[in-house]
Structure formats: C-alpha cells, structure tokens
Amino acid sequence: MKVVITSQEKEMNSHVDARFGRAAYFALYDTETGQVDWLQNQVGTQQHGAGTGAVNRLANLGVEKIFACVFGAKVKPLLDELGIQMIVVQEGETVGHIIEMLQDRKK
Amino acid sequence: MKISIASGKGGTGKTFVSTNLFRLMHQHTPSVVLVDCDVEVPNSHVFLETTDRQSHIVTDFRPVIDLDKCRFCGKCVEYCHYNAMLCVPSAHMTKMLPDLCHGCTACMVACPHGAISASNLEIGQVTAKETTDGSILIEGRMAVNTSSGVPVIHDTVAFAEKEYPADYYLLDSPPGTSCPFIQTTAKSDLVILVTEPTPFGLSDLIQAMDTLDSLGKPYCVVINRADMGDDQMEQVLADRGVDVIARIPFSREIASCYAGGQLVVDELPAYRSYFEQILEHIRLIEANQQHTKDKAL
Numbered sequence: 001m002k003v004v005i006t007s008q009e010k011e012m013n014s015h016v017d018a019r020f021g022r023a024a025y026f027a028l029y030d031t032e033t034g035q036v037d038w039l040q041n042q043v044g045t046q047q048h049g050a051g052t053g054a055v056n057r058l059a060n061l062g063v064e065k066i067f068a069c070v071f072g073a074k075v076k077p078l079l080d081e082l083g084i085q086m087i088v089v090q091e092g093e094t095v096g097h098i099i100e101m102l103q104d105r106k107k
Numbered sequence: 108m109k110i111s112i113a114s115g116k117g118g119t120g121k122t123f124v125s126t127n128l129f130r131l132m133h134q135h136t137p138s139v140v141l142v143d144c145d146v147e148v149p150n151s152h153v154f155l156e157t158t159d160r161q162s163h164i165v166t167d168f169r170p171v172i173d174l175d176k177c178r179f180c181g182k183c184v185e186y187c188h189y190n191a192m193l194c195v196p197s198a199h200m201t202k203m204l205p206d207l208c209h210g211c212t213a214c215m216v217a218c219p220h221g222a223i224s225a226s227n228l229e230i231g232q233v234t235a236k237e238t239t240d241g242s243i244l245i246e247g248r249m250a251v252n253t254s255s256g257v258p259v260i261h262d263t264v265a266f267a268e269k270e271y272p273a274d275y276y277l278l279d280s281p282p283g284t285s286c287p288f289i290q291t292t293a294k295s296d297l298v299i300l301v302t303e304p305t306p307f308g309l310s311d312l313i314q315a316m317d318t319l320d321s322l323g324k325p326y327c328v329v330i331n332r333a334d335m336g337d338d339q340m341e342q343v344l345a346d347r348g349v350d351v352i353a354r355i356p357f358s359r360e361i362a363s364c365y366a367g368g369q370l371v372v373d374e375l376p377a378y379r380s381y382f383e384q385i386l387e388h389i390r391l392i393e394a395n396q397q398h399t400k401d402k403a404l
Contacts, residue, residue, distance in 0.1 A: 049190025049207045056184060059195040074204065082198055 001031045003065040003102070004058055005095050010038040012096035016089055018069035021051030027095045028061065031102060051075035059084060067098055108393055109276045111144075111295040115311030117282030119301045120331035120355070121145075123365055124385070125279040126154040127372045131382045133242045138274040142267045144291040145281045146231060146247040146256040153368045155244055157236035161270075165247075165262045166227035168210040170203050176222035177201045186217035206254040231259035233266050243271050256281065260290045284314045292319065297392055298326040299352070299385070304336035309343060316349065325392070329385060332357040352388040355381050 006023035007014045017023035022044040028037040043053030051072045058066065065085045079086055089098065112125040122145070129141040129151075143149040170183075179196035191207035192214055193200065203214070205228065215223040230253045236244045247263030249256045260281075267276060278295060281287040292298050298319055302312045312328070319326050328344060333354035344351055355361075355378075364374050371378045 043190060046190065048188070049204070051190075052193055052204055052207065053190040056190075056193050056195070059193075059198065062197065074206065078193065078202075082195060082200070 001065070002061060002063050003029050003031065003067065004063045005029065005067040005098050006069075007038070007095050012036075012094070012099070014095050016067065016069060016091070016093045016095060016098070018091050020066065020068040020071050020075060021054045023054075023068065026054075026058065027099075028063070029099055029102070031106065034103075036099070049074075052078065055079060055082070055084075108274065108297070108389075108396075109278060109295045110389060111278040111280045111292045111298045112301060113280035113288055113292055113298055113315060114282055114301050115284055115313075115315035116302065116308050119303045119308060120329075121282070121301050122150055122154075122279055123331070123361075123371075124299065124301050124329055124382075125277050126151050127370050127382050128385055129242065129244075129277050130155075130240075130370050131372045131379065132275065132277070132386060133240060135386065136274065137242070139242070140267055140271050140273040140276050141242070141244045142264060142276055142278045143244060143246040144260045144263060144278050144287075146249040146259045146263065146287070147281065149246045149248050149279075151244055151279050152236060152246060154370050155236070155238040155242075157238050157244055160235045160237050160243075162232060162234040163266075164229055165231040165233060165259050167230045167258050168212055169205055169208055169226050169228045170212075170214050170223045171226045172201050172203060173222045173224065174199070174201065176220050178220050178222070180219065182217045182219060183214035183223060186213040188213065209255075210258065231256070231262070233259075233263045235266075235271065243273075245271065256287050257290045260287060264291070264294070284311065284318050288315070289318065289322070292324060293322065295324065296396060297389065298324055299329055300326055301329045301331055302340065303332045304330055304338070304340040306337075306339070308336070309340045312340070313343070316347065325396075327352045327388065327392070329353045329355065331355045350388070353381050353384045 005027040006017040007025040007027045008017045023041050026039040043050045051074050055078050059082050067087045067089050069091050071086050112121050114121050132139045143151040181194045184192045184194045189207050191204045193202045231249045234246045245267040247259050249259050280291040302308045327350040334356045364371050
C-alpha cells in the first residue's frame with residue numbers, strides 16, 4: 001500500500017511538514033517494497049487551491065493514507081469521499097520515525 | 108467622475124463620509140449617485156430614507172459535470188487556474204469545488220467530450236433605491252454562503268453606470284486592502300482614504316496607499332477623529348506628500364447622530380463645513396485631472 005508523509009526536506013530525518021496542501025515535500029512510501037520517493041509539492045506555492053491540487057495528485061498516485069499535522073477544511077470532505085485516511089501526527093515527528101512505526105506494525 | 112471612499116482599516120468612517128458627502132453633493136450637483144459596494148454588509152441605506160425602485164439577482168457561472176460523458180482525461184484540471192477541479196479516474200470522480208471556482212469557464216472550453224455545461228449560481232442582488240430627496244442609491248449585496256463578493260461589486264458598479272448615468276458616482280468601498288477593495292477602486296478617478304490617527308489606522312492606511320500606488324490610482328486622505336491618537340500619521344503623510352483634505356474631530360454628537368442612523372449634514376449643521384471642504388477638494392482635483400487631459404490632447 002502507498003502512503004504519504006508530508007515533509008519539510010528530502011531526508012529520512014526530516015521533520016513532518018505541519019501543513020498538507022502547502023507542504024514542501026511528500027514522502028511517498030510503499031509499505032510492500034519499502035521504497036521511499038521524495039515528491040516536490042508543485043502546488044504548494046500556487047495562490048489558489050493548494051489542498052485540492054495536492055489531493056488530485058496523491059489520489060491519482062493511489063495513495064491510501066496521508067500523515068500530516070493539519071488538514072484544511074476543504075480537503076477533509078474530498079479525502080473522506082475518496083476513502084483516503086488522514087492521520088494526524090504531532091509536530092516534531094520525523095519521516096523516518098513514522099516509517100519505522102509502520103514497519104513495526106507490519107511485523 | 109467616479110470617486111471611491113475607502114480606508115484600509117475598517118470602522119474609520121467610510122460610510123459616515125460617503126453618505127454625508129452624498130447628501131451635501133446632491134444639494135449642489137443633483138447628478139450624483141451613491142453606490143454601496145460594501146457587498147458583505149451594505150449599510151448606506153440606514154442613513155437615507157429609501158424606497159426600492161428595481162432589483163435584480165446576480166449570478167455567476169459554475170460548471171456542471173456529466174459523468175456519463177466524462178472520459179476522465181483531466182483536461183479540465185489542467186486548464187483550471189484555481190485548482191477548483193478534481194479528477195481521479197480510479198474513483199470515477201470528476202468534481203468541481205464551488206468555493207474555489209472563479210466562474211471563468213476555462214474548464215468548459217477545455218473539455219473535449221462535451222461533459223461540462225453551464226449553470227448559474229446565485230451570488231447576490233443589486234437594488235436601485237430612491238431617497239426622499241430624489242437621489243439614487245445603488246446597493247450591492249452578496250448572497251449568504253458566497254465565497255467572493257468581487258463579481259457582485261462588478262455587477263453593482265456596471266449596473267449603476269448603465270441604468271443611472273450621472274456626472275458623479277460615489278462608491279462606498281468595502282474595508283481592507285484585498286480583492287473587494289481593489290475591485291471597487293480600480294476604475295475610480297479618485298480614491299478618498301478615510302483613516303484615524305492610531306497605530307492600526309496608520310498601518311492599514313500604508314497598505315492601502317501602497318496598493319493604490321502600484322495601481323497608479325490618485326488618492327487623498329480624510330483623517331477622522333483627528334484630535335485623538337498620535338501624530339505619527341501626519342508625519343508619514345507629509346513625508347509621502349499625500350494631501351489631507353479634511354480633519355474631522357472626534358465628537359460625541361457625531362457618534363450619537365450616526366448611531367441613530369442620521370446624517371450629520373442634516374442634523375448637525377456645524378459639521379457641514381468639513382464636507383464642504385471635501386467637496387471643494389474634489390472639484391479642485393477634478394479640474395486638475397481635466398486640465399491634464401486637455402493638455403494631452
């Protein structure tokens with residue numbers, strides 16, 4: 001399954017980006033293969049609708065879960081409708097730590 | 108000539124100035140129309156006894172997507188500047204978000220499969236009101252649940268100019284310095300910025316002036332409650348070379364009159380002179396602008 005963790009930088013020890021739609025990067029993690037791809041968030045600097053733009057992209061990549069600190073009011077109903085799970089994490093969390101926790105849960 | 112009365116900071120006295128200026132101006136030059144562009148909360152009518160003459164609904168384009176014709180090609184998403192379209196083929200979903208949609212119709216133009224058609228969303232209402240002295244107020248009002256008042260302001264001003272031609276239009280502007288303010292002031296010949304000599308008043312006034320500078324719009328300032336606050340504002344305006352065309356003192360009488368929905372130029376004649384002053388400056392600026400136009404020809 002593919003999951004996304006928002007990220008401030010492109011490293012495993014990067015902090016989770018508190019924002020979703022305007023996050024700097026999306027860490028795309030495949031729980032089956034263990035692969036991590038770093039996606040630059042193109043819509044983050046656009047003036048309008050960063051949230052919908054991000055949902056569009058991630059939904060079309062087949063993402064099933066998204067980890068961020070805050071999800072905006074406009075993206076929540078969209079993600080609900082698409083059946084994509086929103087997971088709220090604490091600020092200060094790192095991408096690497098979340099991936100570790102996901103790997104532990106699999107065992 | 109179109110004159111906007113705007114501010115930056117809310118609550119400085121735009122409506123106070125525009126309604127009183129309107130009453131006074133109409134007594135001198137009957138060919139003047141007041142246009143209430145504060146479409147979220149139009150309140151000019153409170154100060155004028157009016158009867159409604161005519162009214163119309165303002166609508167905006169919103170796309171309707173026929174999922175039977177939609178091939179999920181994503182062209183509409185590609186063309187939408189506002190990220191108002193969502194297309195997820197695996198979920199059989201093509202969807203428009205009405206709060207982000209700006210009604211530009213690009214999606215409908217872009218769709219190669221004829222899956223997008225037009226619908227009209229009701230976004231507001233424009234009413235022409237006649238006052239007891241025969242003057243006209245055109246009032247724009249946003250519908251509840253509408254995300255942007257900008258198209259309603261546009262319709263209100265266009266309607267006023269088309270149906271009620273006049274020598275002068277006074278546009279009572281919304282507060283702030285963002286899109287509704289710009290929509291109101293953008294086509295004005297002169298902007299009167301009403302402010303108060305406080306840190307908040309000054310901070311927002313600077314934003315308003317910077318915005319008008321970048322638009323190349325001529326403006327001048329009325330300082331309301333001028334005997335209160337501090338003298339920072341006068342200094343900043345002097346440094347920027349901005350004309351202060353009136354300084355209205357704080358007065359409990361004025362506040363009481365306004366709170367009672369009355370016009371100061373009618374009820375408190377001692378204060379008429381401030382509005383005479385503003386009117387005189389308008390005439391001077393108008394003459395200057397005309398002179399510049401004549402020279403250019």
